[in-house]
């Protein structure tokens with residue numbers, strides 16, 4: 054026997070915000086060049102550039118030879134929708150790579166900080182993500198990636214209720230662990246590594262015992278994040294480096310933005326492929342679904358973890374980055390007021406939806422959950438209505454109202470995408486979010502004639518400090534007005 058075989062799961066979270074024009078929802082890619090974004094080199098927008106550097110590079114021209122065959126991955130639905138246009142053959146190859154490996158997992162439909170959404174919104178977004186995955190990959194997903202790894206017990210309960218087997222969480226999510234009958238606090242090492250067994254499934258206190266979580270190891274991410282490592286020419290020493298750093302744990306578990314490989318780190322795609330294609334690497338790359346099956350066969354008792362109330366992977370302050378502000382950024386005053394303005398608008402929609410459709414949809418959650426079938430094209434709106442409505446024979450005017458309000462669920466949920474809050478100040482990403490808000494407000498105008506005026510006065514309170522140095526607009530109301538003017 055040589056060196057003990059190491060198993061490893063490298064998870065890539067591939068995602069881009071949905072670049073579509075407000076109101077028309079025409080993808081930016083199809084709009085004239087005036088929508089060209091600053092700085093993506095020769096490419097039209099960042100998604101196109103990143104597709105070349107990362108998504109296509111990792112495909113390596115052949116699903117069987119691709120990185121996707123060896124790594125766990127999720128592609129956000131809004132990225133897949135853009136890639137269908139930008140790289141028409143790509144999705145078919147991705148599906149083939151998944152059919153060879155079972156490596157794909159689902160993602161909540163819009164990339165929102167789910168625990169900050171209202172419970173019903175969380176449920177709708179994870180249900181949409183599950184159905185989108187099944188429609189795309191032609192199989193039921195086993196797990197769901199949580200945007201920004203933002204997690205709560207409530208959110209995991211929704212995912213478990215949808216029949217998912219596991220989720221991947223950050224070590225900062227774990228408060229305590231029970232192993233061999235004893236609870237202990239989980240401490241992190243200086244590298245942020247949790248005092249847990251890597252690559253082991255854990256049950257979660259308070260959840261269905263048939264649902265598990267895996268905790269990724271940030272040390273491995275930090276290791277590969279060293280620019281000189283991923284920017285170096287393809288190196289046969291990855292496995293050696295991993296082994297040295299990880300000691301005898303026998304398991305490598307890493308999760309990162311997939312764009313890291315090839316976009317954030319230019320040699321990342323090349324190096325990752327070299328790692329997967331090494332001869333006799335002494336490491337078996339697999340996915341958590343396989344690890345889970347092996348860990349539970351034969352059935353055995355596993356550890357139980359207790360979650361911290363709030364945690365994510367891009368903010369060490371819980372959800373502060375997307376809510377009331379935190380130490381991750383200097384300028385924070387705008388974050389909470391923007392969220393509050395959009396939450397107010399969302400409630401206006403929810404209220405209108407109930408009032409206008411209550412005789413057709415007496416239980417609105419079910420049609421809201423099922424509307425994903427229209428978005429994927431699995432059903433026409435007529436078919437959807439025939440199945441979900443308790444009242445046949447809508448008048449043409451009623452049909453138009455139902456169609457408009459159901460269609461407005463897209464901006465209703467999309468406007469909370471996490472990217473809007475991610476950066477310093479309100480830039481391109483906040484613009485996308487407010488574009489959805491504008492579309493939603495305009496849809497609600499016939500039902501609430503003052504809605505735009507009221508929304509605008511709320512947005513005027515969302516100041517954008519430091520906007521001048523970033524060539525941005527001074528507050529969210531100005532951004533809103535600009536969106537309306539461009540759409541006119």
Ligand SMILES: [Zn+2]
Nearest residue numbers: 368370379381
């Ligand atoms: Zn933070």
